[in-house]
Amino acid sequence: MMNLTDKVILFASCLVVYLLDPAAGMEIAPVLTAVIIGCLMFYYDSKYASLLLASVFIVACIPMPGLLFFFPLVGYDLVFRPWQWIGLAALVPVAIHWGRSDVMMAVLVLLLGFAAILKRRTDGQLKLLASFYELRDSSREMALVLKRQNQELMEKQDDRISLATLNERNRIAREIHDNVGHLLSSSLLQMGAMLAVTKDEKARPPLLTLKATLSEAMDSIRQSVHNLYDESVDLYAQLKELADKFTFCTLDFDYEIQSNPDKRLKYALISIVKEALSNIVRHSNGTWASVTLREHPAFYQLVVRDNGQVKSINTDSGIGLKNIESRVEAFEGIMRVHTKDGFALFISIPKEKTVEEAAAE
Numbered sequence: 001m002m003n004l005t006d007k008v009i010l011f012a013s014c015l016v017v018y019l020l021d022p023a024a025g026m027e028i029a030p031v032l033t034a035v036i037i038g039c040l041m042f043y044y045d046s047k048y049a050s051l052l053l054a055s056v057f058i059v060a061c062i063p064m065p066g067l068l069f070f071f072p073l074v075g076y077d078l079v080f081r082p083w084q085w086i087g088l089a090a091l092v093p094v095a096i097h098w099g100r101s102d103v104m105m106a107v108l109v110l111l112l113g114f115a116a117i118l119k120r121r122t123d124g125q126l127k128l129l130a131s132f133y134e135l136r137d138s139s140r141e142m143a144l145v146l147k148r149q150n151q152e153l154m155e156k157q158d159d160r161i162s163l164a165t166l167n168e169r170n171r172i173a174r175e176i177h178d179n180v181g182h183l184l185s186s187s188l189l190q191m192g193a194m195l196a197v198t199k200d201e202k203a204r205p206p207l208l209t210l211k212a213t214l215s216e217a218m219d220s221i222r223q224s225v226h227n228l229y230d231e232s233v234d235l236y237a238q239l240k241e242l243a244d245k246f247t248f249c250t251l252d253f254d255y256e257i258q259s260n261p262d263k264r265l266k267y268a269l270i271s272i273v274k275e276a277l278s279n280i281v282r283h284s285n286g287t288w289a290s291v292t293l294r295e296h297p298a299f300y301q302l303v304v305r306d307n308g309q310v311k312s313i314n315t316d317s318g319i320g321l322k323n324i325e326s327r328v329e330a331f332e333g334i335m336r337v338h339t340k341d342g343f344a345l346f347i348s349i350p351k352e353k354t355v356e357e358a359a360a361e
Contacts, residue, residue: 002125006118007038010073013114017107018069027066033057034070041077050077054086061093068093072111079116176221184218235266242273243291248281249306252290259295265349268327269293269302276304276345279320284308286342299333299351305344 015031034057041053057074061067078086191211198204236255243253261269273291280289286308294301321337324345328335333349 002122004042006115006122007042007073007076010076010111010115010118011035011038011070013111014070014073017111018066021066021069027064030064030066030070033060033064033067034073038070038073041074045077051086054078058086058093065093069108071108072115075112076115076119079119180221181218184214184221188214188218235261235269238266238270239273239291239293242270242277246277246289248277248284248289249286250288251277252288252292254290254292254294256294257300261300265300265331268331269300272302272324272327272347273304275320275324280304280306280308280343284343300349302347302349303344305342307342310339310343 011034014034018030037053037057037060041050044050044053054074054077057067057071061071188211191207191214195204195207195211198207235257239255240253243251277289277291280286284306286306289306290304292301292303324347325335328347328349331349333347336346338344338346
């Protein structure tokens, strides 16, 4: 836009000088030629186009002397370029038409200097503007990179906190099981020995009551330990470990579970993925596989696929697929096998059924 403004100013100045020349004769051809060549040089801003159009302009100045007054318009696109020396060729038509007004020729030289000043100023402003845009884009890119890195750090921090919490639960469960559980077991054994050797019938009811209390405490602690241990099972970590250890082919792992599934479902999903990956190693010739586990409002969805060639699939004869199907049916889920464009195993397990199974357990 700034280049266009400069060329409009130059054209207006050249036109005024041309109209003030007494020998111009009000010819319209030089004006139209200057406008056309000036517009073409503005549109085709390249080395070869500039050289060609400048050459055409200089040659046209020989039959049309008035065209020389518009040379600053063409010189604007030549100055401060590697090919600016072609402008010296304009000395040929100048020498041919030297008999024109010396004043007008002096004004023409001044306009050439004015064009050079405008070009220098505009090039400087464009460079500053380009530097500004580059700095702005770099700042935005850096801000996006920092934002993404910050998000990754927060996600890693959440994962570490979650892992530390699960490890602490596991440690507490082991401590309770090894220490308190051992003491209660010893107390129950001692209580049983006392009941076996005591002969005082009056002392037996309190001892029986104490034994029942200790048994109830033992059952409560055992249940708490099991709950702590089951909650300490990190489904994502277990599946990610399986994916990292899978080296048969390229494996994509996609995990989108927000809730904490039931312990039986966790173990079932881990076993299913392990069996499915083992089947890929044993039976597939694929170069790519994927494991996708997603949570939907009403069910969990597990998809294991690979791009290997499938000859024939018989779910009734395959032990691995039978094991997977039996685990899915235990939760009243659905298993589907697709063999188009590779092998794909689709499993859907309803959430409500998993809760009922856990309660029944």
